[in-house]
Amino acid sequence: MIVTEPAPAKLNLALHVTGQRPDGHHLLDSLVVFAGAGDVVRLSPGPLSLKIEGPFAAGLSEQDNLCLDAARLAGRDVAITLVKNLPVASGIGGGSADAAAVLRGLARMGAGMPRHPERLGADVPVCLASRPARMGGVGEQLTPLQGLPDLHLVLVNPGVGISTPDVFRALTNKTNSPLPPMPDSFDRPGLLDYLGTCRNDLQPVAAALCPQISSVIQALEAEGALLARMSGSGATCFGIFGDAAAAGLAAYRLGTEYEGWWIKATQLSSAPVPIQP
Numbered sequence: 008m009i010v011t012e013p014a015p016a017k018l019n020l021a022l023h024v025t026g027q028r029p030d031g032h033h034l035l036d037s038l039v040v041f042a043g044a045g046d047v048v049r050l051s052p053g054p055l056s057l058k059i060e061g062p063f064a065a066g067l068s069e070q071d072n073l074c075l076d077a078a079r080l081a082g083r084d085v086a087i088t089l090v091k092n093l094p095v096a097s098g099i100g101g102g103s104a105d106a107a108a109v110l111r112g113l114a115r116m117g118a119g120m121p122r123h124p125e126r127l128g129a130d131v132p133v134c135l136a137s138r139p140a141r142m143g144g145v146g147e148q149l150t151p152l153q154g155l156p157d158l159h160l161v162l163v164n165p166g167v168g169i170s171t172p173d174v175f176r177a178l179t180n181k182t183n184s185p186l187p188p189m190p191d192s193f194d195r196p197g198l199l200d201y202l203g204t205c206r207n208d209l210q211p212v213a214a215a216l217c218p219q220i221s222s223v224i225q226a227l228e229a230e231g232a233l234l235a236r237m238s239g240s241g242a243t244c245f246g247i248f249g250d251a252a253a254a255g256l257a258a259y260r261l262g263t264e265y266e267g268w269w270i271k272a273t274q275l276s277s278a279p280v281p282i283q284p
């Protein structure tokens with residue numbers, strides 16, 4: 008049996024850091040969604056092994072990888088192929104999404120779900136469902152969000168990897184306000200208005216470590232993004248556009264102007280969307 012699992016990119020539409028636990032991990036209040044862009048994992052019977060293909064394969068080890076950690080946590084030998092379409096260390100959950108996809112695939116092959124998937128990474132629990140959620144605690148408290156409108160996005164990464172621990176370490180104000188009260192349902196203008204009242208508390212810190220983040224935000228806004236913000240600990244930012252044509256045009260124009268940036272027009276949807284590399 009060969010199993011193929013999509014590993015969609017995770018986006019923090021808003022990310023408020025509300026405190027810090029005694030063990031150093033930060034308490035979050037985040038609106039998390041998943042894009043139509045992502046990695047893909049393929050599992051087939053065999054001894055534990057990993058082969059990595061795709062545009063960002065070169066940045067990763069085939070010996071030390073979260074995909075292998077996930078199979079070990081599930082207690083299963085399996086031959087894994089990872090198609091790495093997402094930039095590495097970029098704030099869109101690549102490693103967590105891949106680990107979650109391996110766990111989902113192994114479950115389809117008959118393995119049990121490990122009791123503590125969060126041991127693989129704080130984003131793994133939300134990536135397991137890969138559905139819109141409000142994420143609290145250090146990532147383990149998940150409230151599914153139904154009925155979000157479809158959004159047309161452009162994702163942009165300036166080609167610089169950022170270490171998540173470095174960003175959290177540089178954060179000085181750790182007790183910020185939580186997300187504002189959320190309405191029961193959102194239409195598209197309502198969601199944009201709501202997001203306008205939210206923040207990514209890691210964005211100023213990450214932008215100080217990586218000045219290209221401010222350039223990415225400015226470039227997205229110059230192309231007409233209705234809202235532009237960084238995801239996770241960066242450096243990937245998203246711009247929300249009015250429709251698919253506007254997102255596609257912005258991605259094309261940015262691609263002609265900024266060499267070396269990863270630029271992807273995509274959409275997010277409450278329903279699962281097929282992964283497009």
Ligand SMILES: C[C@](O)(CO)[C@H](O)COP(=O)(O)OP(=O)(O)OC[C@H]1O[C@@H](n2ccc(N)nc2=O)[C@H](O)[C@@H]1O
Nearest residue numbers: 031032033103128129130131145146171172175239240
């Ligand atoms: C920033 C987010 O991407 C938001 O979705 C996640 O909280 C980070 O998730 P992740 O990359 O899966 O993070 P992990 O690999 O578990 O943690 C990397 C490091 O980030 C810091 N970390 C992570 C999550 C959290 N809630 N507080 C933290 O302080 C810790 O120093 C941790 O050692």
Ligand SMILES: Nc1ncnc2c1ncn2[C@@H]1O[C@H](COP(=O)(O)OP(=O)(O)OP(=O)(O)O)[C@@H](O)[C@H]1O
Nearest residue numbers: 072073095096097098099100101102103105130239
């Ligand atoms: N399958 C994988 N994909 C990406 N990175 C991996 C993988 N396995 C191990 N890693 C390591 O994990 C580190 C973090 O990479 P990742 O792409 O998960 O970061 P991220 O997108 O910032 O995640 P998050 O948004 O959850 O903070 C990388 O530096 C890489 O060495």
